[in-house]
Amino acid sequence: MAERPVERAGDATLTHLNDAGEARMVDVSDKPATAREATARGFVRLSAECVALLRSGGVPKGDALAVARIAGIMAAKKTPELIPLCHPLPLTGTDVTAEVTDDGAEIVARVRTLGPTGVEMEALTAVSVACCALIDMIKAVDRLARIERVEVAAKSGGRSGDWKRED
Amino acid sequence: MAERPVERAGDATLTHLNDAGEARMVDVSDKPATAREATARGFVRLSAECVALLRSGGVPKGDALAVARIAGIMAAKKTPELIPLCHPLPLTGTDVTAEVTDDGAEIVARVRTLGPTGVEMEALTAVSVACCALIDMIKAVDRLARIERVEVAAKSGGRSGDWKRED
Amino acid sequence: MAERPVERAGDATLTHLNDAGEARMVDVSDKPATAREATARGFVRLSAECVALLRSGGVPKGDALAVARIAGIMAAKKTPELIPLCHPLPLTGTDVTAEVTDDGAEIVARVRTLGPTGVEMEALTAVSVACCALIDMIKAVDRLARIERVEVAAKSGGRSGDWKRED
Amino acid sequence: MAERPVERAGDATLTHLNDAGEARMVDVSDKPATAREATARGFVRLSAECVALLRSGGVPKGDALAVARIAGIMAAKKTPELIPLCHPLPLTGTDVTAEVTDDGAEIVARVRTLGPTGVEMEALTAVSVACCALIDMIKAVDRLARIERVEVAAKSGGRSGDWKRED
């Protein structure tokens, strides 16, 4: 758990590798615990029929999206079990929203912690699993459902400061 | 757990909802256990610098991709914990491959079972988590990494027979 | 894993103990896999204010009860992790309902399997965790919420045949 | 994760819902970490035969109750996995006791943390799972065993101060 990061290809560093180039959980013992937040978002493309079904109101819509959102929140907490080198962090808040658009569903996860490292992976995992769970709910009516984008949208806190995706 | 599926919008059925439109784990007690396979695939867009780093050989590449593949295999087994209404199934085989292309990495998961229902969700979850794990490995060198596609590619076995995505 | 059950106090047997009186997971290798179902139910007493809030319609009610139901379904799948001596079983169906009454909420779980042993514990665990999850959702408005009953209501299948609680 | 709680029915607030009335993990980022403790208790009604068996000494009694207690301690740690909106907290102590009475077993769980929110749910979940595990141990001799009460008994620490159930 040497502090010195492995340098390669100029400035590029793969901090998750130790001196021997082997995977490890990066040592963050010396980093102070600060308030951090990350937002990730994803989009699931759905058929017109499926969108109509989700929009036709009543409990079904609520339940399909509620299941996806809850799956996302629970997945944020499961991130250290799923992503082999992620640190276990005390999450202090997680919100996952799911909005039906004309051609699919947009899912956004915001995750907060007070810890020595960021929560981008928690937000990304929450969105990915919420997208999968939504597909599970509607796959009987739309077997072509597809996740078309999952990405970190913004993060704040920590040494690297605030960042917002702009591509 | 009434057998009668909830009918809505013509033929469309959301089988994961009970008569009251509430989420449930669909009853598959009366479906025979048959050999089933599903394949899912995903793509993570990466910067040229990151692709070069992954291609520059040696252990690091092996480890970054190995971590992603192993995360995917383990996620296939965790699917019933992550996707709220998925059935626990005895997986009989899981293979996850990760191939570096000129602009990213293509991840493919093949999952097999001998069970009463299919393993599309297991394959889809394996790919999603493998993509997230790969991003975790390289996020220090490519903060814009993005999952651009996760989809079921093919399935075989079960009552609905073989199916291959053709869009 | 001797087949001979430990006999004590006449006919009474604690099958979960081995010959030395130690806890073990009972050997069911020789029991045939048959269709089995179990139903459990529970009641959470709630304040009039809380009942009114849950009944006042809109999404909140849906979400509070949906969270409890989903927690119950997921807990059924987690039973072998929670109940030390329970067998891992391939659940083929799980439905959890939650109904608001004048003085609380009645939660019912029905679980099915095709296996060598029954699913009473899965149904009981699903109800218990759903009750806890409901309390979590409303504890800010009703700190006196209390689980007043959790019990197996009926079971069918297996050697012992159908049984219905009648006390 | 807006700070403003959703107001409904006068002062009553369901803090686990966001502005859209959807379930979320409440944001506690701004709450200081303080020492907190919660106690919950539950009662499992058992037949006279079953009570006699548990009281007849020797290893079996020890093991049946030990299994229930250990299941409870482990369940306290699993609370964030079971209760969808619970925060993961660093538990600093957990004790579960099980006492056989004339008509059943009384189970008490005390849980401590140094965190930004309380551990009532951890104590409640520990008791619920311990009760279920006890039933699993004795269900072969008492199929009518029933959980008759699970409730938070007291809590201390945090902004709301000490509280003791008095109903």
Place this chain on the structure above:
Amino acid sequence: MAERPVERAGDATLTHLNDAGEARMVDVSDKPATAREATARGFVRLSAECVALLRSGGVPKGDALAVARIAGIMAAKKTPELIPLCHPLPLTGTDVTAEVTDDGAEIVARVRTLGPTGVEMEALTAVSVACCALIDMIKAVDRLARIERVEVAAKSGGRSGDWKRED
């Protein structure tokens, strides 16, 4: 998931690797489900003081060993989560015993399944975790406690037939 095993170094085959030499969960879809059993054993060397303490009777001894045994049983069920390429199998019986000897504790796990592949890894994992759990229980009195042996002792069932360690 090609059936053809990777051949290397004469007859030696590492079946957990695919044609590209990458880790995978071996495909056992075509293997029949048969009754299988595996036994593993381990030894934890303990100080004389610690042995005396475990032998001095009363509840403590029961609890320390009971905790180790229960941890082992639960670990058998967790094997597919811990060993990346293990298949999830429906365990039909698990027994873990712990015996105090003059210089330590001997732990034995017997695991049974009705499945397409064996349960050596489940037995091995159960023993390893039981040994760790025992050390956790007594580490305050014996910081030099050491696991000195963990091995598969015997297996039966499956194509390869019965086997007993004889070294």
Place this chain on the structure above:
Amino acid sequence: MAERPVERAGDATLTHLNDAGEARMVDVSDKPATAREATARGFVRLSAECVALLRSGGVPKGDALAVARIAGIMAAKKTPELIPLCHPLPLTGTDVTAEVTDDGAEIVARVRTLGPTGVEMEALTAVSVACCALIDMIKAVDRLARIERVEVAAKSGGRSGDWKRED
């Protein structure tokens, strides 16, 4: 959760037992969070053929050892789920190395935390599971593989200060 440890056999104390001699998770609420590190090591004896196979270069070696190392890192995070009375701790770093020797493989785990109690059990569990995972990878070519030693090698931090095994 009384602070007073149970005294027995002179100075020897089994702190994991409460006043009634029952297992509990020790109360560490009053201990300050300090930087702590623990190292554990283990040895898996392997046949000459197996050692040659692991040494013969190429991807297979990388993957077999990589799987073992990753399993170890993930097991460190799972310790509170596996060891019944372990505290959940925020690990700040974990590194597992695996080195092939002439007669087997030496596995070393270093774990760090900033917490109120040590991480010996996390290091010990990481090594044990990594050893099991390695055996799973090579068991097709070496059915006599055996774990011959797993022990805590050193620890630092906390009230008891630095310690290094010297037997």
